[in-house]
Amino acid sequence: MRSVSGSQDVIELPRFTFNPKEGIDNPALVITDDLETDPDHSHVTKLCQLRRVEGQNFGFNLQRNMEAQGFEVTDVEPWSPAEHAGLQEGDRVLEVNEEFVVNRDFFRVARKIQSCGLHLFLLVLRRDEYDQAVCMGVDLQMLAAASRSGPCSRPRLCHISQHPHYGLGMTLISVEGQHTLSIVTDGPAEKAGVTSGDRLVWMNGVATSTLKHSSLSKALKKSAEPATVLVINGESQSYYIRRKMPIVPVLAESRQLPHSAKTLHLVKGPDGYGFLLRQEKLPVTQQAVHLLREVDKGSPAEEAGMRDGDLLLAVNGEPVESMEHEDIVKIIRKSGDKVRLTTISIPGRRFFRELGISPLYFHDEFIHQDDGQTGDQTAQTQSADGALL
Helix, strand or coil: CEECCCCCCCCCCCCCCCCHHHHCCCCCEEEEEEEEEECCEEEEEEEEEEECCCCCCCCCEEEECCCCCCEEEECCCCCCHHHHCCCCCCCEEEEECCEECCCCCHHHHHHHHHCCCCEEEEEEECHHHHHHHHHCCCCHHHHHHHCCCCCCCCCEEEEECCECCCECCEEEEEECCEEEEEECCCCHHHHCCCCCCCEEEEECCEEHHHCCHHHHHHHHHHCCCCEEEEEECHHHHHHHHHCCCCCCHHHCEEECCCCCCEEEEEECECCECCCEEEEEECCCCCCEEEEEECCCCCCHHHHCCCCCCCEEEEECCEECCCCCHHHHHHHHHHCCCEEEEEEECHHHHHHHHHHCCCCCCCCHHHHCCCHHHCCHHHHCCECCCEEEC
């Protein structure tokens, strides 16, 4: 690898600071559900909704508790999204974005939170409640499921390609602000995972609650482009409304999305890796990004599938978009003769920014990587015991 900037001797990873003036306006929600899991005792779960702005962290540490198992919240920062959402020191995390995580791999859970974008939903038990539930042998997964007070399916994020005859293969019925879809059998929408009766929540980056029926219907009929929609069945939508939870892409299952991140495994050759890492500004937003340039023919980079102009998202499982150029160079050099780079195209990054999540969120190879072998660079941001989020 070649760098357009020199490296520094000391790596100082960025820690996003919280702006109290912005944070006061951040929406926060704490919902309490009383769950009778035993005739003589009730364990009360709390659903905390955290929302941050671009450039913030959520304002807490997540730590693996070896004695009681599971994950413990520590170091809740004053005025942070975590504090505003009611998260407290010692809380034990049962679910992250509606996914049960107790006894899951620590790094998988930490990565999931780090890549979820601006929204985060945590289902927690206070420390004393958790310890008591464990001592009583309470099934924590059943306890978490019981907080939903009924069956619930997660929203689905579906990408629909156009058909020359059927178009998107769905029509819209709107009643009192609810947009319900009717699907053509074996049409593009059905093949993408949409079913008749689904509620249309979001389309191409816009919440449908802000659009009139005529505008949506016209978009469905006349658009010659593919569409990405967020849908949910009516019963599950009622569940989210009852709990005052916004239906957002971070809670969804993904179906055949048009863009995805990819992880490249490079082994250094006699002339290095064979690419140039540049820090550039995007034309419209002027945001600084790290791009892969000048991929040499026949180089390890080309053989691994690197494409000129792709954006660098992570190195050895560590997100690097917010890092300085010199710090990224140093991490790559410390990797020795092997390095793992996670990348995405510029249009792909734009697509995920519209969703409000990181391109890494649905990238299984990033979420499930074994961090026990990533080396010193991973230890800089998260140790075996905890991670700043």
